[in-house]
Amino acid sequence: MTDSDSPAERIEQAPEEKHTEPISNGRYVYCLVHITDQSEQIAVTGIGDSEITIIEHRDIGAIVHHCEELYDTDDLTQLKQWLLAHQRVVDEANQSYGTPLPIRFDTIFEGGDSSVKRWIESHYDRLQEELSRLKNRSEYRVHLFSVPSKFEKQIKTEDAELQRLQQQQQDSAAGKRFLLEKKYDNRLRELKQDRQSELKEELLENISPLVEEIVEQESQSSLQDDTVPENKERITRVAVLADESQETALGDQLDEFVERDGIEIRFTGPWAPYTFSPELG
Amino acid sequence: MGDPKPTRAQGDLAETLELLLDKGVVVNADIAVSVGDTELLGIELRAAIASFETAAEYGLEFPTGTDMERVQSKADHSSENSVQPSPEDPKEAPHQSVNQSAKEEQTSSQDGE
Structure with a gap:
């Protein structure tokens, strides 16, 4: 212009x-x-x-x-x-x-x-x-991140099998130790994925009663991971359409949800309902 | 407990970008012209977005058929000619205030109140 x-x-x-x-x-x-x-x-x-x-x-x-x-x-x-x-x-x-x-x-x-x-x-x-x-409704966007360092630490302290593998590593000779390390890493990765899926499900369960609609966004947006803070991994991101009167309740719910180690939430809005708008001829 | 309000900080520019360029009512009428209509329209616009970081790093989804070389050359051109916030470290600039947990978010200047 x-x-x-x-x-x-x-x-x-x-x-x-x-x-x-x-x-x-x-x-x-x-x-x-x-x-x-x-x-x-x-x-x-x-x-x-x-x-x-x-x-x-x-x-x-x-x-x-x-x-x-x-x-x-x-x-x-x-x-x-x-x-x-x-x-x-x-x-x-x-x-x-x-x-x-x-x-x-x-x-x-x-x-x-x-x-x-x-x-x-x-x-x-x-x-x-x-x-x-x-x-009277707005769009809000919720990003769920994990902080891998904390997240993994928690998994490591909770899982008996991981602890057992670690103990075994210490007691083994180099060749075997290598294999045990691999096994350890695989187990950790699996547990991490499970934990992430659980968290995602739990997040959706927690917020669904408060919102009208939820649209899970592809974890890679058209602008990909511009919004992933350093040292964090995105677990999921969702767009929700909520009554404006539910905004505080939604914030409280997220606040409660984030009260655990190794995760962070980013909550943005209120936006006009962009994600919930139709295509018209 | 803090005040867990949603934010609309400057750091949310990326979210604004996504919402305004990717979402919202799409009007497919003949009388409407839109940058979203064809890959030819808006190629400059997309180049501007790409110059945030390179298109590859950013994973921009261009419409199929987009001449990527042209977009990239536009983006390069653009970043040479405009003032870019620390282009050698593109992670820095657009990310203010994103890594907060809900309870840390003390929104002071929230829109729409």
């Missing part, structure tokens, strides 16, 4: 066809909301400091800004700014209108307000249904 000079030059070097033609009468859509009498105006600006407006159709509103091109950049700092600006608008929409139906970043409708209205009309029932399903 702003610094179009240098990136644009770089684009031209690329031979592939690219969506460079301007979008006619574009509306960048952040999210959809349910409009009530109490709805307040959104006070923040959007991506690139653009003015945020709402396109209303019946009782559904699309939070948009006017734009003429897709947002595309190879500049990470720029991308971060866009994402944070996008997220800020969605958060603000949540404040003003209640749980929004978040639209994927960089979705732009062509053809102005009327085009957006027509689209809302053609999906009206479904949108209504989704907005009421998500009402």
